[in-house]
Amino acid sequence: MTAHPGTIEKICIVGGGTAGWMTAAALSHKLRGLPVAITLIESDEIGTVGVGEATLPAIRSFNSALQIDEAAFMRATEATFKLGIEFRNWGRIGDRYIHPFGDYGQKIDGLPFYHYWHRLGQGERLDEYCYGIMLAEQGKFRHPSTNEGDIESTFGYAYQFDATRYAAFLRQFSEAEGVRRVQGKVVETSLDSVTGHVSHLKMDDGRDIEADLFVDCSGFRGILIEQALHTGYDNWSQWLPCNRAIAVPCESRGPLTPFTRATALEAGWQWRIPLQHRTGNGHVYCSDFITDDEAATRLLNNLDAPALAAPRQLYFTTGRRRQFWNKNVVAIGLAAGFLEPLESTSIHLIQEGITELLQIFPDKQFLASDIEEYNRRMSLNIERVRDFLLLHYVATQRDDSEMWRYFRNMTLPDSLQEKIDAWLTRGHLVRYEFGVFLPPSWVAVLLGQNLIPRRHDLRADKAMRDKIAEGADALRGRIRSSVERASGQAEYIKQVRAASDTGPLMAKG
Numbered sequence: 001m002t003a004h005p006g007t008i009e010k011i012c013i014v015g016g017g018t019a020g021w022m023t024a025a026a027l028s029h030k031l032r033g034l035p036v037a038i039t040l041i042e043s044d045e046i047g048t049v050g051v052g053e054a055t056l057p058a059i060r061s062f063n064s065a066l067q068i069d070e071a072a073f074m075r076a077t078e079a080t081f082k083l084g085i086e087f088r089n090w091g092r093i094g095d096r097y098i099h100p101f102g103d104y105g106q107k108i109d110g111l112p113f114y115h116y117w118h119r120l121g122q123g124e125r126l127d128e129y130c131y132g133i134m135l136a137e138q139g140k141f142r143h144p145s146t147n148e149g150d151i152e153s154t155f156g157y158a159y160q161f162d163a164t165r166y167a168a169f170l171r172q173f174s175e176a177e178g179v180r181r182v183q184g185k186v187v188e189t190s191l192d193s194v195t196g197h198v199s200h201l202k203m204d205d206g207r208d209i210e211a212d213l214f215v216d217c218s219g220f221r222g223i224l225i226e227q228a229l230h231t232g233y234d235n236w237s238q239w240l241p242c243n244r245a246i247a248v249p250c251e252s253r254g255p256l257t258p259f260t261r262a263t264a265l266e267a268g269w270q271w272r273i274p275l276q277h278r279t280g281n282g283h284v285y286c287s288d289f290i291t292d293d294e295a296a297t298r299l300l301n302n303l304d305a306p307a308l309a310a311p312r313q314l315y316f317t318t319g320r321r322r323q324f325w326n327k328n329v330v331a332i333g334l335a336a337g338f339l340e341p342l343e344s345t346s347i348h349l350i351q352e353g354i355t356e357l358l359q360i361f362p363d364k365q366f367l368a369s370d371i372e373e374y375n376r377r378m379s380l381n382i383e384r385v386r387d388f389l390l391l392h393y394v395a396t397q398r399d400d401s402e403m404w405r406y407f408r409n410m411t412l413p414d415s416l417q418e419k420i421d422a423w424l425t426r427g428h429l430v431r432y433e434f435g436v437f438l439p440p441s442w443v444a445v446l447l448g449q450n451l452i453p454r455r456h457d458l459r460a461d462k463a464m465r466d467k468i469a470e471g472a473d474a475l476r477g478r479i480r481s482s483v484e485r486a487s488g489q490a491e492y493i494k495q496v497r498a499a500s501d502t503g504p505l506m507a508k509g
Helices: 017-030 058-065 070-077 113-119 131-137 163-176 223-228 292-302 346-359 368-394 402-408 414-426 439-448 458-462 465-485 489-495
Strands: 010-014 037-042 080-082 084-088 096-100 158-160 180-183 186-191 198-203 208-210 213-216 233-235 244-250 260-265 268-274 279-285 312-315 319-321 329-331
Touching: 010 017, 010 208, 017 037, 017 058, 017 163, 017 213, 017 346, 058 070, 058 158, 058 346, 070 163, 080 489, 084 131, 084 439, 096 131, 096 439, 113 458, 113 465, 131 465, 163 180, 186 223, 213 223, 223 329, 244 292, 268 292, 279 292, 329 346, 346 368, 368 402, 368 414, 368 439, 414 439
Parallel strands: 010 037, 010 213, 037 180, 084 260, 213 329
Antiparallel strands: 080 158, 084 096, 186 198, 198 208, 233 319, 244 279, 244 312, 260 268, 268 279
């Protein structure tokens, strides 16, 4: 096939890891049959962060679009199923709730169920009307029903997997699609003297690599987007001050839970992510409130099984590039920005960046309108994730440490303050055109952290109270009965032939 004179003919991805190989896999698959050559530069000497092991349900659509078999993917990446995230000690010490991938109850006359729950006096936990939560609390899993109307169709799921193995899995996929991998380091970036675009890269072995479009997946360094193009970075530390993390894997012990756990601590929080062969753990914290040694000790003391490696230290600054797409460079992954992994959004933002690039794929003109639209969409996506993460810290009654007192006295972004005010007034949640977290996610955190609306939507008063209560009881019963019949997570993974042959899968005693 002959390319149009203005068509992109060469794409160069700088950096491997999850971001680089997700980008390579998606572009090579979606552009298959077009005269486009894709090269990925990756150095064996430069490590990847590789601790982002938990995902959101959208990852399923990414894999599906690549026609990846779920069981094969799970075996290759030691993956487990994920129904949501369990939060401990966020509203108050001792509190616990699950943010599910699914809704609460079923709408009545187009109005969300939680308004009717509020009207009934909140006697039963709202969680008991959410199939995904009840399944997660029992440590069970099943695939959602495809029959709309079934109570088993009202939840979604994601995965918990080894990110390094996922990158290797996608590397194999990409190379089969024709992606060329170049091993080595970029030592010099040349810019066009007229346009200011990146023209070619010089490698440490003297090779030159040219391309029309460059995708920067080089991590925090931002070799192209920052070091070459000086795009600038918006620092969000005033809102999300955590700036360090320590990560360590440990042995699998106890039931194989179908959820990620985030436990709030005095100066940050701790993650727990169960995979088939091990459990991932980490402590995200702010160095203003705790030392590195204290954070490491706290993490190691909180492990529920022996560590499998030495703790690994990570440093970061929360925020985003001022432009995600600058000239002929698109930054994806950590090169585009970083938000702490409290809601498993790192891989999702990679996916969003790839999806938007494919939707607004350029030609060699690199129209300013295309670049502006991409930057607008990605800005909205990351800013709304920022607000949702910040909600966890400020929707709290904790004042037992310096960090929690800092958040209690914070002036919030207007976008978040308006959302909280509308919720507290009448339980109203605004839906966004862009943004991964839908109203049920906001409901989970707001109610889970004890922010109860002063009143419900007045339309909920139209239905007869006894009729609402009767329907609510019947729904809880249907959920309970169905959950009882479901299999435990480890058993189910074996049933669908997604178990790897390396991991213990069934937990040790």
